[in-house]
Amino acid sequence: MGSMAARPSLADAHPPMGLRERKKLKTRLAIRRAAYRLIAERGYEATTIEQIAEAAEVSPSTVVRYFPAKEDIVLTDEYGPVADALRARPAGEEPLDSLRAVFREAVAGVLRHEPELMRQRAVLLARVPAVRARMTEAMAESSRLLSQVLADRTGRAADDLEVRVFTAAVMGALREVTVHWAERDQQDDLVALIDRAFDTLGGRHSLQAL
Template identity: 60%
Template sequence: MAATARPPAGTPSDLVALAGMDERLARTLPQLGLRERKKIKTRIAIRAAMYRLLAQQGYESTTVEQIAEAAEVSPSTVFRYFPTKEDILLTDEFDPYLEEQLRSRPAGEDPLVSLVHVVREGLQHAQQETYAEIALRTRLILEVPALRARMTETMAATSQVLIRAIADRTGRSQGDLELRVFAAAVLGALREALVVWAERGHEDDLMDLVDEALGVLRNGLHD
């Protein structure tokens, strides 16, 4: 289904609240320097501006120029932080959080156990703080072909985060085929859980779907 100018579900205040999650995640990374914190604040401002516009006029009617004006930056600054309009919606500050939390898990713990714990914790926190953002993202991914295509590309960056952290924990090479397949499988399972959640109108419990998806990796298919 093609995207329309229909404003997304949720109130404008719900949608603008997405910046709060970014800020909380940034605060979990005390090692960040002033320059990196400023970059995060700029990304937050751009993303918040986009969500305000989405609440008013929908995805297709929102342009990068409008986003830049609302965020009080230049269009070139927007593109410096987000190569495409789709990236503004799809990217956040979760990858650094994911890597740090994964590295903090007990040494010798099974990688899948570590990932399940970290992903569950991150998603539960995100659901509590920015449910409207997650629901909006997943609904638009179903409606906008460009978002679906770009999601696949952005997941490659997250895959590299997982590979790097797990390689350091296990002593494997980052080029190890099994490790790369493992990371791709985990992210594929998470993606399908989110897509099914959106297809079912966000009525199911998201964490139940995530558990079920990751369970397939652990236990395989059953009749």
């Protein structure tokens, strides 16, 4: 795939934030870190929005304004929309290669900046049905956004069946990678697991060969 350093990064896809945006980001991060800290101490079900608000030094209404549901706190991230990063990939690149590069970089970025949050998120996804259900909803929305970008890049309609199936397959593979990683106590290299998943999607690994 070539050197990752020579390609656009997630950060490159977004202009610098203004003061207001930085304040919003700071608040979101404070809420998330408070939530993860409390969940680690008390468990997911025992942690309430009110407790998270108190720990983050904001009001409960502020928490709900930024994150409508508790599940959203542990599922969303601050490293830029993947759809924008996908749009920035080279126009002639194979869609599967583009998505592989984008998701590898996104995951590697979170692991560099907030590895513990990534680990806690994966554990919650594997163990808490409400989190897994909300992730399925979030992935459906992400799949819709990615389908639009892929449709634009390939000249197809956004509701094209092949585009939808292709994108849904990628998102489903990423969900299974995360659950697999968590169930194996996060001993594996997560980025390497993403590569294995994309190799499988691309036909480089055959189940018959296992």
